[in-house]
Amino acid sequence: MPPRTDRSSRYALKQDENSAEHLEWLRETFDQPWDIVVIGGGNAALVSALSATDLGARVLLIERSPWSLRGGNSRHTRNIRCAHDFADDYVTGPYTYDELWNDLCGIGSGPSNERLAAFTLEQSQSAPGWMSDHGVGWQPPLTGTLNLGRTNRFFLGGGKALINSYHRTAERAGVRVVYDATVTRLLVEGDRCSSVVVESGDREYLAKARSVVCASGGFEANIEWLSRYWGSAAENYHIRGPRYNDGLVLQQLLDAGAATAGEERGFHAVAVDARSPKFDGGIATRLDSIPFGITVNREGQRFADEGEDIWPKRYATWGANLAGQPDQIGYTLWDHQADELFLPPMYGSLSAPSISELAVQLGLDPTVLTETVRVFNEATAPDARTRFSPAGLDGVTTAGILPPKTNWALPLDKPPFHGVPVRPGITFTYMGVAVDESARIVRQDGSRFENVFAAGEIMSGNILTTGYLAGFGMTIGTVWGRVAGREAAQLATS
Template identity: 30%
Template sequence: MIETHDFDVVVLGHGIAGLSAAVAAMEAGARVAVLERASEAESGGCTRYTEAFLRLKSETELSDDFDEAMAEVASANPDPGLIAEMDSASDTWGNVVRSMSVTDTDYLATLSREAVPTIQWIKGHGVRFIPTMLPQITLASMPMITPSGGGAAMLEALGNVARDGGVAFFYETTGRRLIETAGVISGLHAVGRGNSPIDFLAKAVVLASGGFEGSPEMLARYVGPGAAGIRPVARGAHYNRGEGIRMAFEVGASPAGDFGAYHSTPVDERSARAEAKVLIFPFGIVVNRLGTRFCDEGSGADYNNYDRICWAIQKQPNSVGYAILDAKINDVPNYVRAVLSDVPPIQADSLHDLARKLDVPVGVLEQTVQAFNKGCPVGQLASFVPSKADGLSTVGVMPAKSNWARPIDTPPFIAYPLIPSGIITFGGVKTNASAQVLNSDGDVIPNLYAAGAMTGVYYRRYPAATSVLRGATFGRIAGAHAAKRVSSPVQV
């Protein structure tokens, strides 16, 4: 006999999106259950391990570029005629417009309008927010806040509120498929430890189980060659295996977001530390196991330079690259702030010895560095500015280096072995501004909601410090809307 439970709202996932949904639904009077595949000690997905940077100037103000940054990543190459149709009211949009893989204007406007009230709501539950800056050397002036204690602090606060309000938690419980009755979602089938089946009947289901950073199969299918070399950025990301996305697709959900791209930063291959970022590579060169350069290490001072270097490393042999720097890294103020690895760099007094320690061809590495040094600008090194794109570029070198191009010629030489870390996958399911999941015709799938990283919003690049914010915002919206449906089930 299958174990069965009955709730008003069932939430799949224990990260910021899931707990925001659970608390919002509970506060609206719903009986709520949260399902989490991890143990209680490891619950929370990526949120538990992230610093939870938020793209706000303060607790009451979005960053000045927030709307622009989100609009820039809302689509790839859409049909301008279809985009023009979005200027009309959303209830007049046709099938194609409603379901196309574009983050619609209503969704973006809702995020912009509700982000600050959501932060105030979380603050009201005991979370303190403080000013901060990103750990990299460039972009340090970007306005930012973060919860004191990072994402774990938000999980603790919301989790306590949920428990005090009677929310039921089921740990080590994995969602398998949605229960559908006559086109309406009526629950979720799950399994507990020992593959024991459990049915959760519900009047609404909120999927908030993250992306597919921890699924080698989905990474290989969507991201492509070399995906096996992408390491989930932290332990929590290993639990993000894409079941929520798959379950939604099985009941007809429309895909959205850029399935072939992901947000990443290079991490030290040797480190077991969460988010062991090494962000000083723009001030040197990066070579592969063959000893050759393969990308523009200094393509820009924007946050997306980290994605670009990771996507390039992914395609190299063994999905590994080696950041090579010399003693001039000491010219960069506070550069250690951009190295989060707990393992010292590999160091040598000559390129010959460094190559041997890295197990890359000695002669090839020496030739690579010699060619790079020859292409560095002569007599312009005084214009080196580490805090912004300085235009100090190579000449006659392929690939070119666009900024911070200085010769690698001053011992000791150091190196870090870099691999891409999977932080956020971009592909997911399409939702509307009420966090309701849409089918492939752009219609609402009754009683099904989704929020957080399993919803597809980003295309081509990631606007820094927006993921946790949108997870909390639309998690809260999903929970409140789901609870409202429970009390007034005739509403869509």
């Protein structure tokens, strides 16, 4: 379905790609110089575009995906994590700057650039208000075992609704959007980029602008690039978001002399159902069962602490945990008593009255798996069931086995038993371009590009090293999108 809201502003005309009307619209779009070209169509791009139009800039936004799939990874999101001092209609209690800072320092190797990370947290406090002012709606706090009701705000209708709301606001603000259009090159001379090359259909266009904002995501959909750091294991990764985030623009920036930020192997990756699509499976393919059972590898052996911390702080370690296993596959197992504690798996589970029968269904050695479960069960505490509390860290731990399970360690002894094969699901990569406080991209010699800015995943390596806090990707995109849009607009309109 093409958008039906194309009025005189010709916000996002997208009909038959080769129709004379569409080609004429593209010609007219690319014939005129813009104040700002924003590359990308996810959260960071839209926030940049809106922040720039707030200052009166004329913005052209170039989105690689078709209209129906617009919004990049952002369309899959549900929530954002921001610091706040008080409860309100959408969060159940305070989550102060200091607590968020401690949480950020507690994951992976802590913040990448402490100054920029601190700035991100400070600015997160005003993000929800800004988002509401630009059309985002919120839903009442989440309850249940995800433990996010106090720290994270949930978008009414999820990420897709957020993207649609921002587009409605952008349309009113006069932003022009071109879909199905890929930025393939940045024409950089010295410290300036005067135009970008755009491919649409079988034609090439030049988009001219005073400032350029790069918000085109990470390189997680580029398996070849991932395999430079992960070897052939990368072939077995699932990519949770769209195919479009392949790092094309990031590579252009690096070729033009941009400095990198973040670790090459840094990524956000969770356990996803191995039966899910290779690309774009979204939120529903994630397996939330891990803290409530055990997870074994192809050899039927446990390999990591399934109960290390509450889900929002630890779920993103499981992609890397699985990436280190033979064939990058694991099997998450639970029993009847855990059935109601997490979102049911999208494709259902394999189930059996005994562990050995479940092993056969999963293609595992029944003797080995039965022994693994026996050893695990023996290591659980006699009073585990009375102390078990899924709502928080309960300290119900195993004794005498490696790896331990440090919370929620109930024996698996209540049939039926369930299992699902899981693989690493890559959400986004961290290694990107270095930026300064104005979101300007830093060059390898330490100088800045004068008119090239970055926001979102493409610069998340300035903040994140290896770990992740649920909801923080949208924090980074929103905070830095606001900065990039504002600074790009100030430069373009001065």
